[in-house]
Amino acid sequence: MKGEMELNEFDVIVVGAGPAGISAAEKCAEKKLRVLLLEKDQEIGVPKRCAEGLGLAWFKRLKLKPDKQWAIQPIRGATLYSPSGKKLKIKFSKIAGYVLERKMFEKFLAKRAARKGVKILAKATVKDVIKENGFVKGVKATVMGEKKTYYCKIVIAADGIESRIARLSGLNTTNTLFNVDSGFQYEMAGIDFGEEDLIHLYFGAKVAKRGYVWIFPKGKDCANVGVGILGSDTKTAKEYLDNFIEATPGLRKGSIIEVNAGCIPLGGFLEKHTMNGLIVVGDAAHHVNPIHGGGIGIAMESGALAAEICKKAFNKKDFSDETLGEFNSLWYEKRGNQLKNILKRRKMLEALSDKDFETLVSSLTGDEILKVAEGNLLQSAKIISTKLIKNPGLMKLLLKLLR
Amino acid sequence: MPKRKFPKLNPELCCYCGACVSVCPSLALELNETKIFLNKNKCIKCHSCIKVCPVGALK
Numbered sequence: 087m088k089g090e091m092e093l094n095e096f097d098v099i100v101v102g103a104g105p106a107g108i109s110a111a112e113k114c115a116e117k118k119l120r121v122l123l124l125e126k127d128q129e130i131g132v133p134k135r136c137a138e139g140l141g142l143a144w145f146k147r148l149k150l151k152p153d154k155q156w157a158i159q160p161i162r163g164a165t166l167y168s169p170s171g172k173k174l175k176i177k178f179s180k181i182a183g184y185v186l187e188r189k190m191f192e193k194f195l196a197k198r199a200a201r202k203g204v205k206i207l208a209k210a211t212v213k214d215v216i217k218e219n220g221f222v223k224g225v226k227a228t229v230m231g232e233k234k235t236y237y238c239k240i241v242i243a244a245d246g247i248e249s250r251i252a253r254l255s256g257l258n259t260t261n262t263l264f265n266v267d268s269g270f271q272y273e274m275a276g277i278d279f280g281e282e283d284l285i286h287l288y289f290g291a292k293v294a295k296r297g298y299v300w301i302f303p304k305g306k307d308c309a310n311v312g313v314g315i316l317g318s319d320t321k322t323a324k325e326y327l328d329n330f331i332e333a334t335p336g337l338r339k340g341s342i343i344e345v346n347a348g349c350i351p352l353g354g355f356l357e358k359h360t361m362n363g364l365i366v367v368g369d370a371a372h373h374v375n376p377i378h379g380g381g382i383g384i385a386m387e388s389g390a391l392a393a394e395i396c397k398k399a400f401n402k403k404d405f406s407d408e409t410l411g412e413f414n415s416l417w418y419e420k421r422g423n424q425l426k427n428i429l430k431r432r433k434m435l436e437a438l439s440d441k442d443f444e445t446l447v448s449s450l451t452g453d454e455i456l457k458v459a460e461g462n463l464l465q466s467a468k469i470i471s472t473k474l475i476k477n478p479g480l481m482k483l484l485l486k487l488l489r
Numbered sequence: 490m491p492k493r494k495f496p497k498l499n500p501e502l503c504c505y506c507g508a509c510v511s512v513c514p515s516l517a518l519e520l521n522e523t524k525i526f527l528n529k530n531k532c533i534k535c536h537s538c539i540k541v542c543p544v545g546a547l548k
Contacts, residue, residue: 248511260513317540347508
């Protein structure tokens with residue numbers, strides 16, 4: 087008999103073992119907090135709802151060393167395809183990021199967290215949150231069919247786009263149809279798509295309304311082939327992707343080895359991430375880059391920041407919204423304000439028509455775009471001014487972008 | 490205006506991705522690994538879930 091020492095009390099309970107949740111749990115354990123991490127699915131890392139790209143800057147920020155087990159494809163740049171099929175290649179001399187094998191990556195993260203003392207349970211679905219006197223105090227869960235109640239001082243909600251934990255607690259994290267992209271992806275094998283150390287992105291209203299089709303290589307003839315489109319579009323993401331594959335011989339001949347669906351929160355970051363006893367992180371808090379929809383790094387960072395706030399709260403023995411609310415300013419300072427600016431840039435890009443995109447791709451080369459993006463003003467001005475003389479359409483386009 | 494219906498799920502097409510849950514304004518949808526539950530007392534028949542579904546599994 088375990089008696090009164092029943093292990094149902096923790097300092098922190100993290101709901102959702104994706105990148106945000108595992109990172110939050112691991113960092114809490116490093117700070118000597120007792121942590122329970124609950125995952126609703128049977129297996130950590132599966133199913134993925136992700137194209138699996140992670141930029142090199144994130145490896146540095148998160149102190150991750152790429153390991154062949156899970157960082158399976160080095161990426162050196164991208165090829166952009168205009169609606170008419172014109173190519174714009176941007177290639178760096180050095181590795182710019184990796185395509186991951188999320189299944190392996192998240193297992194690696196989870197094992198590392200477990201070694202640091204995090205208690206992890208898979209197939210543990212949280213059904214409800216326990217609230218007492220306006221404070222979140224724990225969760226009710228079903229673990230392998232058995233009903234369990236766990237108590238804690240702080241719940242970290244890292245439960246993905248569904249974001250039910252926050253909403254059950256009383257924080258509105260519902261996504262609007264305009265703020266999400268509907269996403270669909272096949273992992274394919276036996277396909278031809280060009281260089282495997284580049285990601286391939288296809289644009290145009292026909293290919294993907296408001297979004298793009300991506301090919302993220304995993305070896306020479308395998309890749310994640312997916313699409314993201316405006317959430318409220320009447321055609322489904324699957325229809326867009328199937329049409330694209332049908333029209334692309336290199337893909338049409340291939341096989342589908344995995345099907346992934348999901349939606350991507352592309353804006354509307356939470357203003358308020360906290361309540362008494364609750365912090366929301368990752369996709370659940372819409373922590374995603376609003377231009378390309380990537381969120382692994384951002385999620386892991388927000389998890390780590392939440393752990394810092396937890397430690398502070400335990401030092402003060404105060405788990406109120408006032409103390410936890412420091413997360414809001416911390417996150418915006420570290421990442422949110424930057425993402426808000428990126429959101430503004432996306433809105434400018436959204437104003438571009440297919441014709442504008444053609445103008446851009448046919449007037450500038452990849453190297454030139456890189457130089458402009460690197461921000462060398464003198465060089466940028468030189469490039470743009472010579473191009474403007476040759477292509478008056480570009481001027482109109484720039485004016486549109488700057489408007 | 491025709492009377493709005495409750496969304497209906499085709500479980501053979503559904504990928505259990507949670508897109509519908511994330512846009513449901515009334516917390517009427519709940520998801521686990523292999524099932525989606527619709528609480529008809531909460532559903533307001535806004536059909537956001539139908540629009541966002543990446544595979545058209547909700548009608």
